[in-house]
Every structure is written in C-alpha cells, then in structure tokens.
Amino acid sequence: MEKKNINNVKLGEDVKIFDFVNLYGCSIGDRTKVGTFVEIQKGASIGKDCKISSHTFICEGVHIGNGVFVGHNVTFINDKFPRAVNPDGSMQTEEDWELIETFIKDRVSIGSSSTIMGGITIGENSVIGAGAVVTKDVPPNTVVAGVPAKVMKTL
Numbered sequence: 001m002e003k004k005n006i007n008n009v010k011l012g013e014d015v016k017i018f019d020f021v022n023l024y025g026c027s028i029g030d031r032t033k034v035g036t037f038v039e040i041q042k043g044a045s046i047g048k049d050c051k052i053s054s055h056t057f058i059c060e061g062v063h064i065g066n067g068v069f070v071g072h073n074v075t076f077i078n079d080k081f082p083r084a085v086n087p088d089g090s091m092q093t094e095e096d097w098e099l100i101e102t103f104i105k106d107r108v109s110i111g112s113s114s115t116i117m118g119g120i121t122i123g124e125n126s127v128i129g130a131g132a133v134v135t136k137d138v139p140p141n142t143v144v145a146g147v148p149a150k151v152m153k154t155l
Contacts, residue, residue: 012048026058029066043099053112061101061118068104071112071130076102078118105140125155 009023012030017023021034025042028034032046035054040046044058047066052058055073062076078100086092100118104110108122111130122128122138129145129152138144141155 008042018054035072047106061099062104062116063101064104065106065108065124067107069109071110071114073113074110074116075114076116076118078102080118111145127155 008025010027012028012032014031015028016033018034018036020037022039026040026044026046028040028046029048029050031048032050032052034040034052035056037055038052038058040058041060043060044062046052046058046064047068049066050064050068050070052070053072056070057075058064059076059078061078064070079097080100083092086096102116102118103121105122105124107125108128110116110128111132113130114128114132114134116134120134120137122134123140123142125141126138127143128134128138128149129143131147132145132149133147134144135148143152143155144150145152
C-alpha cells in the first residue's frame with residue numbers, strides 16, 4: 001500500500017486513527033494507533049508501532065520513536081516561557097517564541113496524565129509513571145515517577 005499524505009499529514013501503512021482527532025503537518029509511522037480526542041501538531045513525528053491513547057496533546061517539536069506507548073491525557077510542552085502577548089501588548093506570533101524540541105526514544109511507556117516538559121530526551125525502554133511531571137532527561141532503561149519525576153529504579 002502506498003503511503004498517504006492528506007492535508008500535510010504523512011501517514012504510514014495501516015495507521016488507525018479514531019474519531020475526533022486533530023492532525024496537521026505531522027508524520028505518523030506504520031501500524032500506529034491514535035486514540036479519540038488526540039491532537040498532533042505540525043512538525044511532530046510519531047514512529048512505527050506506537051499507541052497514542054485518548055485525550056493526548058502532542059505539540060510541534062515532539063519526536064516519538066518506534067514502539068512507544070503514550071497513556072491517556074498526556075501533555076507535551078514546547079515553550080519554556082509561554083505568553084499570549086509581547087511586552088508591547090501585541091499578540092504573539094510564531095516568530096515571537098522559541099520552539100523547544102523533545103525526543104522520546106524507542107519503546108518508552110508514558111503513563112496517563114503525565115506532563116513532559118520541553119527540551120528533554122527520554123531514553124530507550126524507559127517508563128514514566130502515571131501523573132509524573134518530567135522536567136529533565138530520563139536515562140535509558142529507567143523508571144521515573146512523581147512531581148517532579150524522580151528515578152525509582154533502573155530496568
């Protein structure tokens with residue numbers, strides 16, 4: 001089957017997208033499943049064989065590897081100093097802020113209701129506990145949990 005490109009969304013083969021999903025300018029790899037009420041913004045990339053659970057927000061600059069599980073209601077952040085307006089009161093545009101990229105390596109599992117701050121890397125095979133707020137890099141093969149997330153154990 002030929003790969004599809006609909007409205008600037010690059011879809012791999014056998015991708016499953018459920019109802020009420022907002023996708024634009026992103027790429028999604030083969031056999032990945034995207035649950036209901038998910039938004040994936042431009043410039044985000046999702047690898048092959050991933051599961052993105054419902055109510056998740058994947059913003060511009062997030063790069064997710066292969067075989068990643070993203071639980072329900074996970075939020076990614078791409079701006080360290082978000083503002084609606086500039087100091088002069090004018091509305092901000094894309095030129096007024098700096099995109100902070102985030103990298104989720106292969107076979108990571110991210111628990112429901114976690115928040116992943118911008119500018120970090122989560123290493124291969126790591127597990128993020130439900131509700132964690134990840135504020136710094138997570139080494140490969142590591143379990144983190146809490147607010148802020150702390151290392152619980154090494155796998």
